[in-house]
Amino acid sequence: MSVLLLEAFNGGSHKQLLDLLQETVEDCVSFTLPAKKWHWRARTSALYFMQAVPASSLYRVLFTSSVLNLAELVALRPDLGRLKKVLYFHENQLVYPVRKSQERDFQYGYNQILSCLVADVVAFNSSFNMESFLSSISTFMKTMPDHRPKDLDRLIRPKCRVLHFPIRFPEVTRFLPAHKRLRHSERHVNIYSQAAQHHTDTSVPSETESHEEKLQKEGLQSTSLAPGLEASQNQPACRQCDEGEKPRPLHIVWPHRWIEAVHCGCYPLCPNTLVYPEIFPATYLYSTPEQLCKKLQHFCKRPQLVRQHVTQVNISTFSWETLKDEFKSLLRADCDMISTEQHTS
Structure with missing residues (x-):
């Protein structure tokens, strides 16, 4: 003790x-x-x-x-x-x-x-x-x-x-669309390879199945635009775009846990103030309500920009392993x- x-x-x-x-x-x-x-x-x-x-x-x-x-x-x-x-x-x-x-x-x-x-x-x-x-x-x-x-x-x-x-990030790769899985897997490799420099035990902590089931039930097939733009991340939505069908609309959410939201495939859109510039590159920040509205309109007209985007945020900095x-x-x-x-x- x-x-x-x-x-x-x-x-x-x-x-x-x-x-x-x-x-x-x-x-x-x-x-x-x-x-x-x-x-x-x-x-x-x-x-x-x-x-x-x-x-x-x-x-x-x-x-x-x-x-x-x-x-x-x-x-x-x-x-x-x-x-x-x-x-x-x-x-x-x-x-x-x-x-x-x-x-x-x-x-x-x-x-x-x-x-x-x-x-x-x-x-x-x-x-x-x-x-x-x-x-x-x-x-x-x-x-x-x-x-x-x-x-x-x-x-x-x-x-x-x-x-x-x-943050102990859960494994959510199987919920992501194909084009985001590789980048997501690379992030996990990066997290644990960094940890391996300091630990002899580099095993990935197991996640409970109930947590993964909860993610699936609550629709973390959607990608959020943080204050919230979220795009659908499931495979059927991607096929709709490929086949020329009318794409599903973006889902807009306001997550309480940003660094977790990005991990689950969300596209962050945050104010250029407070702690956000420490976490997110400038491309994901807005300075005025007018800029926010303009970005939202742009993404809603072109949802594929969000759906196909792989977020460039180094979440490994905030991982428990690191x-x-x-x-x-x-x-x-x-x-x-x-x-x-x-x-x-």
């Missing part, structure tokens, strides 16, 4: 990451709270974990997401404060969308800043997430009426790094620790 995994909101991507770590990291133990009542988890989970986590001399590393107020936990449990503390940001509360800035609850962003100050390593799932957080700290603290702390971003930045959210070693290294107690003295000097 040298690695202590804590998750105050164990659902969605938070649970997905925790499950991957539990499967891969030896000698770990986890404590979680269900993924509901997010606001109360952010406010009170430290008090829960204070009582739920038993004392142990075996702990060496503590890994948690930024939902937990790490500063409160360390104050309540000084024994955990001596561990290597790793904080992972799925999102940050300084720029998380709200209708009006007046509606932003100061406490949640403040909790995340405090957590960063006591953490030894702060990992973000994207450069945008990291930079938007660090660059917003000064403005965020100006909402305090007086006695505002200064230069907190300079204390936090040396601890920060980007570590993409890892990122596994980085996460394992992050959770080693012998990694270089960033001392408080280094940040204050």
Whole structure:
């Protein structure tokens, strides 16, 4: 039990990451709270974990997401404060969308800043997430009426790094049209050949049949234009085009998981802002609503452009096989620790 995994909101991507770590990291133990009542988890989970986590001399590393107020936990449990503390940001509360800035609850962003100050390593799932957080700290603290702390971003930045959210991509090749299968297979070879440089075990993880059946039932024979253009990916649709029959219309979807949507054959069409430029080449981005509308009209008139297109996105960068070693290294107690003295000097 040298690695202590804590998750105050164990659902969605938070649970997905925790499950991957539990499967891969030896000698770990986890404590979680269900993924509901997010606001109360952010406010009170430290008090829960204070009582739920038993004392142990075996702990060496503590890994948690930024939902937990790490500063409160360390104050309540000084024994955990001596561990290597790793904080992972799925999102940050300084720029998380709200209708009006007046509606932003100061406490949640403040909790995340405090957590960063006591953490030894702060990992973000994207450069945008990291930079938007660090660059917003000064403005965020100006909402305090007086006695505002200064230069907190300079204390936090040396601890920060980007570590993409890892995805275990399912095998969906058999659902794709013939012209996309070769490229898709090459991607899988690339993912596992990269992993082979770091692992002796290069076996492809097996996927459950129920998941593949679900993909088939839910129509992942369609290719999405992400905010959503999706073209039909099944073989009959391709034959219709070849035989000169009237082609089926494009399907437009808005997937919640983009890097997965592309893996399943979707054509991404994303705003040229936020994290999207980090992931997608410029050809898949639009800058204005007018550009989006024009692209959609163009593809709807010529659906074969989407159906025949093989998306040029390097999804292997975000695969679990590629990122596994980085996460394992992050959770080693012998990694270089960033001392408080280094940040204050």
